[in-house]
Amino acid sequence: MGALVFLVAAALTPALPAWIVSLAIVALANALVVLGLIILWRAGLVPFGQALFYAIGAYAVALIARYTGLRDVLLLLTAAAILSGLAAFLTGFLLARYREIFFAMLSLAMSMILYGVLVKTETLGSTDGFHVAPPTYFGYAPQGGMRLLLMFWLVLGCCAVAAVLVSFYLRSVAGALAVPVRDSEIRLEFLGVSVNGLIHLNLVIAGTLAGIGGALAAFAIEHVDPSMAYWTTSGGFVFVTILSGAGFVAAAFVGSLLFELLRSIAYDVLPGAWQIFLGSALLLIILFLPEGVGSLFQRVRRPPSHSRS
Amino acid sequence: MSAILSVRGLEKRFGSVVAARDISVTVPYLQTVGIIGANGAGKTSFVNMITGHLQPSKGSIWFEDRDITGRPSREISRLGIARSFQAPQIFTSLSVLDNICAATAIARTGGRLMSQTLTPLQSAATRTDGEAALGLFGIASCRDTRAAMLPQGVRKLLDIAMAVAGQPRLLLLDEPTSGISMVEKFGLMDVVMSRLKHRRITVLFVEHDMDIVGRYADRVLAFHDGAVIADGTPAVTLTNPRIQELISGPKLKAGTADCDHA
Numbered sequence: 001m002g003a004l005v006f007l008v009a010a011a012l013t014p015a016l017p018a019w020i021v022s023l024a025i026v027a028l029a030n031a032l033v034v035l036g037l038i039i040l041w042r043a044g045l046v047p048f049g050q051a052l053f054y055a056i057g058a059y060a061v062a063l064i065a066r067y068t069g070l071r072d073v074l075l076l077l078t079a080a081a082i083l084s085g086l087a088a089f090l091t092g093f094l095l096a097r098y099r100e101i102f103f104a105m106l107s108l109a110m111s112m113i114l115y116g117v118l119v120k121t122e123t124l125g126s127t128d129g130f131h132v133a134p135p136t137y138f139g140y141a142p143q144g145g146m147r148l149l150l151m152f153w154l155v156l157g158c159c160a161v162a163a164v165l166v167s168f169y170l171r172s173v174a175g176a177l178a179v180p181v182r183d184s185e186i187r188l189e190f191l192g193v194s195v196n197g198l199i200h201l202n203l204v205i206a207g208t209l210a211g212i213g214g215a216l217a218a219f220a221i222e223h224v225d226p227s228m229a230y231w232t233t234s235g236g237f238v239f240v241t242i243l244s245g246a247g248f249v250a251a252a253f254v255g256s257l258l259f260e261l262l263r264s265i266a267y268d269v270l271p272g273a274w275q276i277f278l279g280s281a282l283l284l285i286i287l288f289l290p291e292g293v294g295s296l297f298q299r300v301r302r303p304p305s306h307s308r309s
Numbered sequence: 310m311s312a313i314l315s316v317r318g319l320e321k322r323f324g325s326v327v328a329a330r331d332i333s334v335t336v337p338y339l340q341t342v343g344i345i346g347a348n349g350a351g352k353t354s355f356v357n358m359i360t361g362h363l364q365p366s367k368g369s370i371w372f373e374d375r376d377i378t379g380r381p382s383r384e385i386s387r388l389g390i391a392r393s394f395q396a397p398q399i400f401t402s403l404s405v406l407d408n409i410c411a412a413t414a415i416a417r418t419g420g421r422l423m424s425q426t427l428t429p430l431q432s433a434a435t436r437t438d439g440e441a442a443l444g445l446f447g448i449a450s451c452r453d454t455r456a457a458m459l460p461q462g463v464r465k466l467l468d469i470a471m472a473v474a475g476q477p478r479l480l481l482l483d484e485p486t487s488g489i490s491m492v493e494k495f496g497l498m499d500v501v502m503s504r505l506k507h508r509r510i511t512v513l514f515v516e517h518d519m520d521i522v523g524r525y526a527d528r529v530l531a532f533h534d535g536a537v538i539a540d541g542t543p544a545v546t547l548t549n550p551r552i553q554e555l556i557s558g559p560k561l562k563a564g565t566a567d568c569d570h571a
Binding site (some may be wrong): 177 | 386392394398400402403411414416418422424425426427428430468474
């Protein structure tokens, strides 16, 4: 069913107005970050600094394109994935030892270090950031409307691949043990599982996804700046994760699209006070849909009996 | 090689408190050992050190022909020592079946992260194994119940069933009957002990109820103030008046006074 939705979306794109396509590109790029947060959330971990990896992915493609002239999309995305995954692997040695608020704050602190470095580095454009050259697709450099369309298909393709891989992962022993981690780490250790190892793996997966999301966002906006590493960016991802709920992979995409839509409506209706609008939306979600938009699918799929996550 | 477990000069200090002092015990294969003692005598610390939950300050612990002193609990579990807990360590937000499936699936992957990433948790094989384990411990009727909703007795059984999923050769039970009504205690122990015997698992269990110890243990270790003060058959150990006094405290004077009034 998921594949069908992706195909229909891909086929419909040329008929859609450009503003919707642009909005969807950013939303889907961010959905990849949210997908990673869902993996961590299931284990009870909420990183308030996931923008660290988002910014690493974005700056990776921007810097490689700027200093080497490489613009091939596949190459740049791979580099972003590897670098952000590596960053997550290294920071993971520390992060995987912490839980709850300590984990959240340590992750925030790490992202703010990167933010500080980016702001202070003149050669990287300081607070203004710098321009990112549009990518090429195996040597083909699209122009005009084609550029947006190809960008959208690229993002959609990445999302489809990520959705399939993450679904497989969540069904694997390692992926499905996230919920048990929240319930009893002691039992897992005494069954022979290294809980820190498991969390480390989840951190690398989430970090890599965030890096790819950041790289795609950099391509789409054609610009990078330090705000991509700022804590409000991380907060936005956590917001969308709450909006989406951790029950379904598809919820990340629906939640992220909904968020971008809400935000642009809020900008339109209340230009000076859009945060009030978003804040109220979050409040309503927490009150009436505590398990996120994803829980709506569940209600449609089967009548409310006992739930199995 | 007849000893499955051998502990030499084990010592554990928490500052000035001594939880274990010079404990030396050798347990042969298939012996069922009951561990008794008053609260704070060091029974759980002893279990915690064998299973790697606590690091001993001194001494050594050998499992079969391996020195396991101070190894992390997950390594010790993989070698073949499992345990249950006084407060059952189960996954409360999952169903009973999902709990046991998680345990059997982990056992199948041998604790290796790579194979855990590539093996699905819910497979026909883990389900069959899991259902068999639930049947073995007589809790198959609860398979779809969320573990948080289970009565204490079933929680204890599930905890033990999960511990046994990894096919251990040595199992440590920390107060398997605590929090369970008097009427249910023997039923639970009958189920557990017969299944473990059948699987040829050596059992060490911590227990406060002397009737339970007398009935199921081949050998009793009495702990007092971090030391083993008696080690022998239940018939000898449990009838020793000094042990009785140290384990259950001095007999209440008020009780005898009431009978004596005349």
